[in-house]
Amino acid sequence: MIKAVTGTKDILPSDINRWYYLENIVKEVFANFNYKEIRTPVFEETALFARGIGEGTDIVSKEMYTFLDRSETSITLKPEMTAAVVRAYIEHSLGTLQPLNKLFYISPMFRQERPQAGRFRQFHQFGAEAIGSTSPLLDAEMIEMSYNIFKQLGLKDLVVKINSLGVPQSREEYKNKLRDFLSDKKDKLTEESRKRFDKNILRIFDSKIESDQEIMKNAPLLIDYLDEESKNDFEIVKEYLTKVGIPFEVDSALVRGLDYYTKTTFEVISNKVGSQSALCGGGRYDLLIEELGGKPTPGVGFAAGMERILLACENENSFTLPDPSIDVYLIRIDKGLESTVAEIGSLLRSQKLSVEFDYLNRSTKAQMREANKLNAKYVLFIGGDEYSRGELLLKNMADGQQKIFKKDEINKIISEVK
RNA sequence: GUGAGCGUAGCUCAGUUGGUUAGAGCAUCUGGUUGUGGCCCAGAAGGCCGUGGGUUCAAAUCCCAUCGCUCACCCCA
Numbered sequence: 210m211i212k213a214v215t216g217t218k219d220i221l222p223s224d225i226n227r228w229y230y231l232e233n234i235v236k237e238v239f240a241n242f243n244y245k246e247i248r249t250p251v252f253e254e255t256a257l258f259a260r261g262i263g264e265g266t267d268i269v270s271k272e273m274y275t276f277l278d279r280s281e282t283s284i285t286l287k288p289e290m291t292a293a294v295v296r297a298y299i300e301h302s303l304g305t306l307q308p309l310n311k312l313f314y315i316s317p318m319f320r321q322e323r324p325q326a327g328r329f330r331q332f333h334q335f336g337a338e339a340i341g342s343t344s345p346l347l348d349a350e351m352i353e354m355s356y357n358i359f360k361q362l363g364l365k366d367l368v369v370k371i372n373s374l375g376v377p378q379s380r381e382e383y384k385n386k387l388r389d390f391l392s393d394k395k396d397k398l399t400e401e402s403r404k405r406f407d408k409n410i411l412r413i414f415d416s417k418i419e420s421d422q423e424i425m426k427n428a429p430l431l432i433d434y435l436d437e438e439s440k441n442d443f444e445i446v447k448e449y450l451t452k453v454g455i456p457f458e459v460d461s462a463l464v465r466g467l468d469y470y471t472k473t474t475f476e477v478i479s480n481k482v483g484s485q486s487a488l489c490g491g492g493r494y495d496l497l498i499e500e501l502g503g504k505p506t507p508g509v510g511f512a513a514g515m516e517r518i519l520l521a522c523e524n525e526n527s528f529t530l531p532d533p534s535i536d537v538y539l540i541r542i543d544k545g546l547e548s549t550v551a552e553i554g555s556l557l558r559s560q561k562l563s564v565e566f567d568y569l570n571r572s573t574k575a576q577m578r579e580a581n582k583l584n585a586k587y588v589l590f591i592g593g594d595e596y597s598r599g600e601l602l603l604k605n606m607a608d609g610q611q612k613i614f615k616k617d618e619i620n621k622i623i624s625e626v627k
Numbered sequence: 628g629u630g631a632g633c634g635u636a637g638c639u640c641a642g643u644u645g646g647u648u649a650g651a652g653c654a655u656c657u658g659g660u661u662g663u664g665g666c667c668c669a670g671a672a673g674g675c676c677g678u679g680g681g682u683u684c685a686a687a688u689c690c691c692a693u694c695g696c697u698c699a700c701c702c703c704a
Contacts, residue, residue: 514704
């Protein structure tokens with residue numbers, strides 16, 4: 210038997226309504242904040258991600274689905290969306306049409322990681338990008354939108370973490386301070402953290418090992434080394450979040466794994482999804498557009514993992530959807546009336562009613578059981594004595610009441626059902 | 628890439644110290660008198676016990692390998 214590739218999942222009809230529910234809330238909230246949807250191809254030239262996300266990042270160096278197409282072009286299935294949106298922004302000169310572009314997306318992403326709870330190789334993200342303004346109010350808006358979406362989904366067990374990474378220059382200065390601090394403690398760190406010392410020193414704060422955490426307790430904090438502008442912007446973000454009633458924690462250890470982040474970064478964590486607890490993450494990327502060949506333009510955005518969010522919703526039992534139902538099930542009493550049933554079905558369907566009937570030549574009883582299983586509001590009996598008298602029998606499945614209609618009075622049946 | 632756990636019907640799981648035709652619940656299908664659902668009752672269908680090899684008179688059960696799944700590290704959404 211051929212099975213779905215490792216780390217990929219089918220979304221079956223029994224799951225789809227939860228996805229629609231999520232997607233509708235996402236679209237509503239983005240419309241609420243005047244973000245417009247953008248759709249980009251699932252694959253791009255590999256160079257886009259290498260340059261945008263950073264060669265040294267885990268995503269680029271070991272997780273991308275990269276292959277040569279038949280014309281020997283290196284192609285990569287998109288592992289994240291920001292680089293793709295920025296590419297489209299530059300390519301179509303969106304910045305010349307209006308100074309600020311507020312964009313959102315819902316799309317599959319691909320990363321070849323080891324699957325785990327809340328982590329897949331093909332997964333789905335929604336997210337937003339606001340390109341063209343340095344206003345920290347937009348940073349806060351990103352947090353507000355994601356928070357609103359989670360609230361509307363009924364999620365409760367959430368923590369919003371924010372941090373500021375500052376500008377590259379102040380960050381470099383800070384990294385040197387951190388290196389100095391750790392220079393005589395380096396050999397006490399775990400092997401994993403010693404690797405981080407060279408690769409991405411900020412990450413040592415993330416270590417889950419107690420001995421590492423003990424060492425880092427007295428380490429200098431990035432927050433204390435921010436440049437003035439980053440510091441002011443961060444204050445504005447905090448102030449706004451407080452005003453609109455979004456609880457948050459400042460986490461100076463919050464480091465994002467993509468190279469392009471500057472200033473504000475944030476994550477929303479759920480305690481209900483296992484160890485892959487970040488439901489969404491994002492931040493400002495004021496240098497990325499220039500890096501990718503556009504005019505220097507500031508931007509800020511976030512991305513949210515839809516599988517993780519739905520997992521959190523399931524584990525918190527945060528919402529329940531009504532059972533799907535149909536309006537009318539047509540019951541064929543006599544053999545030979547198949548095409549009559551289909552014709553009546555066509556009439557009802559043309560009036561936007563959801564209608565189903567039997568295609569398997571089953572007994573009346575079996576058809577009734579099917580109608581019940583489909584949660585039909587009404588069944589319409591076609592056949593028997595009534596039919597030979599020119600009549601049809603309509604039964605309300607909730608209360609069992611039956612009414613007789615003339616065969617040529619389908620309109621009356623339709624208004625009864627509606 | 629590293630580590631741990633688990634693979635028996637569509638799903639959730641039983642399967643006694645290795646011992647005949649491998650079970651249950653749910654789901655599916657068919658019935659329970661002339662043409663009517665849910666509840667109930669009766670019956671049916673559905674498994675090379677993940678795959679390959681080994682030990683044994685005998686393997687779902689023990690051993691090895693392999694594949695797959697799950698969780699964790701890592702990383703991230």
